[in-house]
Amino acid sequence: MAIINPLYKVLGRSPIKPMQQHMGEVVTCVKFLEGFFNASNSDDWQLASTTYDKICASERQADELKKQIRLHLPKSLFMPMPRTDLLDLVTTQDRIANGARDIAGLMLGRNMTIPESLQDCGMAFLKTAIAATEQAFVAINELDELLETGFGDREVSFIATLIEALDELEHDNDQLEQDLRKKLFALEATLPPVDVMFLYKIIDTVGEMADNAERVGARLQLLLAR
Numbered sequence: 001m002a003i004i005n006p007l008y009k010v011l012g013r014s015p016i017k018p019m020q021q022h023m024g025e026v027v028t029c030v031k032f033l034e035g036f037f038n039a040s041n042s043d044d045w046q047l048a049s050t051t052y053d054k055i056c057a058s059e060r061q062a063d064e065l066k067k068q069i070r071l072h073l074p075k076s077l078f079m080p081m082p083r084t085d086l087l088d089l090v091t092t093q094d095r096i097a098n099g100a101r102d103i104a105g106l107m108l109g110r111n112m113t114i115p116e117s118l119q120d121c122g123m124a125f126l127k128t129a130i131a132a133t134e135q136a137f138v139a140i141n142e143l144d145e146l147l148e149t150g151f152g153d154r155e156v157s158f159i160a161t162l163i164e165a166l167d168e169l170e171h172d173n174d175q176l177e178q179d180l181r182k183k184l185f186a187l188e189a190t191l192p193p194v195d196v197m198f199l200y201k202i203i204d205t206v207g208e209m210a211d212n213a214e215r216v217g218a219r220l221q222l223l224l225a226r
Contacts (some may be wrong), residue, residue, distance in 0.1 A: 015073055015086055016143045022065040022090055023140045023216075029058035029097040030133045030209065036104050037126060040113050052104045059101040066094045089219045092212055093140075096133055099209040103202055112198060115191065118183055125176040129206050132169040132213035138162055139220055146224075156224050163217040173210035177203060 032055045039048040069090050073083060106112070114122045139162040146155050180203055188196050 015069075016147065018065065018069050019086065019090060019093075020137075020140055020143070022062055022069065023093050023137045025058060025062040025065060026093050026097045027133055027137045029055055029062060030100045030130050032058065033100050033103065033126060034123075034130060036107070037114070037123060040107055040111075041119050043113060045108070045111060048104075048108055052108050055101055055104045059097045062094060062097040066090050085219065085223060089216065092215045092219060093136075095212045096209050096216075099205050099212070103205050106198060106202065106205075110198060112195070112202075114199070114202075115184075115187060117187065118180065121176065121180050121183060125173065125180050125203070126206055128169055128173040128176055129210040129213070132166060132173060132210045135162065135166040135169055136213040136216040139166060139217055143220075143223075159220065159224060163221055166214060166217040170210050170214040173207065177207045 032051055036048055036051040036055065039045070039051055070087065073086060075083060139159055142155065142159050142162065146152075146159060181200075184196070184199055184203070191199075
């Protein structure tokens with residue numbers, strides 16, 4: 001007797017719940033980064049390695065959820081949400097978790113620490129990216145209400161407010177990224193060139209996490225516009 005994937009039953013009722021579950025796992029994955037940065041900044045590479053394993057396990061779980069959604073999302077949905085839009089949304093969500101895994105893997109592989117003079121700014125930068133991801137999750141979790149109310153004006157307005165807050169967090173992240181880049185530029189002459197290159201890569205990837213969180217909001221706006 002064939003075993004029915006439990007996600008299939010959920011998807012049969014609503015494609016939204018698995019999307020929310022996936023974004024919840026993405027948030028879990030990204031939040032581990034704060035502990036990873038604290039460990040690396042303290043040169044506690046044993047803790048950093050343990051935290052990296054947690055990030056990878058969470059990223060794999062998110063990846064598995066993404067695969068199940070892609071496999072079992074019905075080709076025809078009796079709802080005002082095109083299948084392609086939902087697939088694009090889960091792909092964008094998944095890129096955030098991939099970014100967390102890549103950052104931790106790069107830093108652990110090289111035993112990289114953020115220069116002490118950049119650590120406070122770097123942590124603030126990371127925290128806004130995490131906050132943007134969490135805000136995107138809050139917005140995604142409102143899709144149930146949106147559908148139940150038939151895209152009612154009040155719920156549409158509420159989600160639009162959540163998306164505006166997400167945009168503000170991403171803007172804050174951009175500002176912190178600019179400040180961090182300026183501070184790193186001022187230090188370049190005192191650091192090994194290879195370290196500088198990888199530090200810029202880390203900054204880019206953290207910024208991309210916030211950008212992808214904002215893109216989740218942008219895709220929700222498209223859904224609202226339909």
